[in-house]
Amino acid sequence: MRVDRRQVVLGALAGAGFGVASPLWAQAGFDAWLGGFRARARAAGIRRATLDKGLAGARYLPKVIELDQRQAEVAKPMQDYLASAASSARITGGQRALHKWGDTLGRIEKRTGVPAEVVVAIWGMESSFGGFRGSQPVISVLATLAFEGRRAGRFEDELIAALKILQKGHASPGQMVGSHAGAMGHTQFMPSTYLAHAVDGTGDGTRDIWGNDPRDALASTAAYLKALGWRKGQPWGVEVALPAGFDPGLTGRVLKRSRKDWTGLGVRLADGGTLPDHGKGGIILPAGPRGPAFMIWENFQVLKGYNYADSYVIGVGHLSDRIAGGGPIRSGFPDRPWGMTTDQRMALQRRLNAAGFNAGNPDGVIGEKGRAAIRAYEASRGLRETGVPSVALLEALN
Numbered sequence: 001m002r003v004d005r006r007q008v009v010l011g012a013l014a015g016a017g018f019g020v021a022s023p024l025w026a027q028a029g030f031d032a033w034l035g036g037f038r039a040r041a042r043a044a045g046i047r048r049a050t051l052d053k054g055l056a057g058a059r060y061l062p063k064v065i066e067l068d069q070r071q072a073e074v075a076k077p078m079q080d081y082l083a084s085a086a087s088s089a090r091i092t093g094g095q096r097a098l099h100k101w102g103d104t105l106g107r108i109e110k111r112t113g114v115p116a117e118v119v120v121a122i123w124g125m126e127s128s129f130g131g132f133r134g135s136q137p138v139i140s141v142l143a144t145l146a147f148e149g150r151r152a153g154r155f156e157d158e159l160i161a162a163l164k165i166l167q168k169g170h171a172s173p174g175q176m177v178g179s180h181a182g183a184m185g186h187t188q189f190m191p192s193t194y195l196a197h198a199v200d201g202t203g204d205g206t207r208d209i210w211g212n213d214p215r216d217a218l219a220s221t222a223a224y225l226k227a228l229g230w231r232k233g234q235p236w237g238v239e240v241a242l243p244a245g246f247d248p249g250l251t252g253r254v255l256k257r258s259r260k261d262w263t264g265l266g267v268r269l270a271d272g273g274t275l276p277d278h279g280k281g282g283i284i285l286p287a288g289p290r291g292p293a294f295m296i297w298e299n300f301q302v303l304k305g306y307n308y309a310d311s312y313v314i315g316v317g318h319l320s321d322r323i324a325g326g327g328p329i330r331s332g333f334p335d336r337p338w339g340m341t342t343d344q345r346m347a348l349q350r351r352l353n354a355a356g357f358n359a360g361n362p363d364g365v366i367g368e369k370g371r372a373a374i375r376a377y378e379a380s381r382g383l384r385e386t387g388v389p390s391v392a393l394l395e396a397l398n
Contacts, residue, residue, distance in 0.1 A: 026148075030060035033147045037156070044160050050167040054139055057173070061136070061144045067180040068145060078287050078311055079333035085125060085315030086322050094120045094323035097129045104201070104215050113232030114222040121320035122221055122306065123214065126188040130214050133185055134178035138162055142182040142191070158182055161191035170194075175210045185209030186217035189224075197224040228305040229298065234278045236303055236317035237296035239270040239329055248289040249386030253296065253368050256280035262295070270330040286310055286367070288338035288389075292331040310367050338366065338389040348389055351397035352377060 038051055076084070084090075097120050098105065105116035120129075127133045142162055145155035162182070165171055178184035182191065189198065189209055198207040201219030209217040243266030250265070257265075259277045267283070269275060270292075281297045294314065303313040318329065338345065342364040349362035352373045357380075359366075359373035371387035377397075378385045 027060045030147050041160055046163045050163055054163045054166050058140050058143050061140055064141050064144045064180045081311045086319045090124050091322045093129050094124050108219050108222045112222040112226040114225045114230050117320040117324045119218055119222050121316045123187055125316055127186050130186045138176040138178045138182050158191050161195055186214045187221040199223045228302045230302050231298050234297050234299050236299045237294040240293050240295045241268050241270050242293050248388050251283040251285050252371055252387055253282045256282045287333050290334040292329050348394045
C-alpha cells in the first residue's frame, strides 16, 4: 500500500495539537514535509549546500493550490479560450515580435524545422511575448505542490530538477521566478524541461531563459519541439467542413485516414478547397459536430508535449496561423457542445468512471480520453464504437 507522506505529517501534527482549523497547520506541516524531502533530495544527488541555499526561503503558498485546481484550459469554454488566445492584441504583438526577431527566428527555423510563427505563438501564449514571465518563487511553488498538490510525485521531481539547476549554476534562487505551476522564463519551461532541452541561442555559453533577451528561450522552445518529433512542413492542423449527415463516429485523433479517403467522404477545407496531403490524419470535434472541425496530424500531438489540453494546442496553432496572416475560425461554437449541458457532460464522465471506464477528471470537457472511454463502454456492450457523447448515453449509464 502506498503511504501518503502528507497525511502522515498532518496526522502527527494533529496529534501534537495542530488542528486543521489552526492557521499554523499548513506551514507547520509544510516545514515538517521539507525535513523529509531533504533526505530524498540528498539521495538524488543534491548537495547539502544547495539545499540550504535553495530551501532557505521556501514557504507554503496556499494560493498556488487554489490556482492549480482552476486551469484556464478547462475553466473557460472553448470559444472564450480561443478568443483570448488569438485576440487582436496578441495577433498584433506576435506579428511585431516576428518582425523584431525575424533573423533569430529564421535561423532557429532553419536549424529545427519549427516555423517561426509557432515559436512566437507559444511565446505569446506563455508570457505575452515576455511581458509577464511570472512572479512566483519557483522553489516555494514546487515545494507547495509537492507537499499538497494533486500530482505530488511529479512536482517533487520538478523540485529536485530546480535544485539541480541551482547546483549547476544556471540560475540563482532569486532569478527562478515563474508561474503558479513552477514554469519559468519567456516560454515557461518546467525545470526538468530546462535541464533536458534548453540550449544556448546567443552563443555566450549560457542558457538564460529568465532574462530580458528572449533568444535562448526561443531557441530552446524550438529545440524542445524538434526533440518531441516535430515534422518539418506539416501544419498542426487545418479547419475542415464536414458534409451534411457526416457520421461523428468517424472522428477522433486516433481514427486516421488518408486524404483520398477523407475526400471520398466529402470532407473539404473550411473555405471549400481540397485537403492538403500530409499523410494520414484524424478529425477532431472539440465542441461536438455542430462546432468547428479540425483535421490534425502528428504535429498536433507534438504540441501536446507543451500542454496536453486540446484547447491549448488549438489556441497555439490558430494563433500561429493568424500571425502568419490566416483568417479566423469559420465555424461558430454551439451553446451546448455535443448537445449537452456542462452538468450533463460532467455527469457522463462521472458515470463512465464509476462504471470502470476512465473518462478522466469530470470537468465537462469531453476530449479524446472521454471519447475513448465511451468507445470502451460501447465495445463492452457489443455496440458500434462511436465515442460520441449524448444524453441517451448518459441515461443508459444511470
